[in-house]
Amino acid sequence: MNLIDVVKHYARKVDDFIFRLLSVKPDIDFLYRAxxxxxxxxxxxxxxxxxxxxxxxxxxxEESAIxxxxxxxxxxxxxLIHDDIMDQDSFRRGVPTVHVLWGVPTAILAGDxxxxxxxxxxxxxxxxxxxxxxxVLRISRKLAETVSTIAEGQALDMKxxxxxxxxxxxxxxxxKVIAKKTAALFEASCEIGGLAGCGTNEQVHALxxxxxxxxxxxxxxxxxxxxxxxxKVLGKPVGSDLRExxxxxxxxxxxxxxxxxxxxxxxxxxxxKNFSRSDYEKFLEIIRxxxxxxxxxxxxxxxxxxxxxxxEVLPESNARxxxxxxxxxxxxxxx
Numbered sequence: 001m002n003l004i005d006v007v008k009h010y011a012r013k014v015d016d017f018i019f020r021l022l023s024v025k026p027d028i029d030f031l032y033r034a035x036x037x038x039x040x041x042x043x044x045x046x047x048x049x050x051x052x053x054x055x056x057x058x059x060x061x062e063e064s065a066i067x068x069x070x071x072x073x074x075x076x077x078x079x080l081i082h083d084d085i086m087d088q089d090s091f092r093r094g095v096p097t098v099h100v101l102w103g104v105p106t107a108i109l110a111g112d113x114x115x116x117x118x119x120x121x122x123x124x125x126x127x128x129x130x131x132x133x134x135x136v137l138r139i140s141r142k143l144a145e146t147v148s149t150i151a152e153g154q155a156l157d158m159k160x161x162x163x164x165x166x167x168x169x170x171x172x173x174x175x176k177v178i179a180k181k182t183a184a185l186f187e188a189s190c191e192i193g194g195l196a197g198c199g200t201n202e203q204v205h206a207l208x209x210x211x212x213x214x215x216x217x218x219x220x221x222x223x224x225x226x227x228x229x230x231x232k233v234l235g236k237p238v239g240s241d242l243r244e245x246x247x248x249x250x251x252x253x254x255x256x257x258x259x260x261x262x263x264x265x266x267x268x269x270x271x272x273k274n275f276s277r278s279d280y281e282k283f284l285e286i287i288r289x290x291x292x293x294x295x296x297x298x299x300x301x302x303x304x305x306x307x308x309x310x311x312e313v314l315p316e317s318n319a320r321x322x323x324x325x326x327x328x329x330x331x332x333x334x335x
């Protein structure tokens with residue numbers, strides 16, 4: 001099987017666990033349908049895959065990892081529902097967002113329920129997976145701390161939204177945001193997997209570094225796809241970062257290197273909800289001319305190489321090879 005087929009294979013197992021946990025209750029069926037909506041719409045399931053492979057890479061079992069993999073995916077979907085409310089996004093994964101279909105109050109509740117179900121998943125199967133209680137405690141603490149970090153990242157993202165109109169935003173500012181908002185859950189996924197597999201401190205630390213670095217690369221590739229991807233493949237509108245006034249590395253690089261006329265044009269459409277298709281084509285022409293997309297891809301690939309380097313402390317295994325291949329996929333994917 002190729003990498004995507006392997007990811008889908010494990011995704012089905014994690015989904016089976018999640019959907020049992022989210023069995024619809026007749027008296028409040030709308031809430032559980034809202035919870036399941038984005039999960040049923042698809043998604044890559046990369047984070048649970050990281051949990052499982054990290055666990056297996058240090059000698060743990062797939063069975064031990066699945067409840068923790070489910071917990072991470074539940075947290076991820078909780079953040080997506082709330083992000084869509086805050087960003088007022090109408091589509092994700094090719095379907096209407098939860099708040100569009102069920103309204104904001106139900107969407108908030110659905111996110112809250114997914115968050116609590118994540119911790120249910122952690123404790124659901126611990127009696128049969130033979131993981132020591134102190135390890136389960138470390139995993140729970142790590143996941144809780146990560147959710148706090150993601151919330152901080154979202155707050156920073158809100159703080160910097162539209163900021164390019166008022167002042168220069170640095171690359172350091174950008175990396176502060178994505179380290180918390182995106183990389184933190186990748187890092188946690190790998191660390192949790194290493195803990196579930198009872199890896200050594202050195203192994204768990206190496207996996208944590210790997211996850212952090214591919215998380216940064218993942219967000220940079222997401223930013224690129226958000227500008228140039230095929231909308232049908234991506235499953236959400238292209239150009240939304242520009243419309244919402246997000247401070248992406250592509251924009252930071254472009255504004256730092258643009259001539260005055262090009263800079264003024266970018267700033268004129270930055271944060272504008274209804275710029276024309278021709279304006280967007282001109283924006284693409286400018287950032288390609290400046291090499292902004294190539295620059296971001298190069299930076300992302302550097303982080304991928306760092307990630308792969310950190311895996312060298314792990315013993316050779318199929319799981320380690322899959323993690324290596326996944327790192328390369330992060331910056332070559334089209335969705």
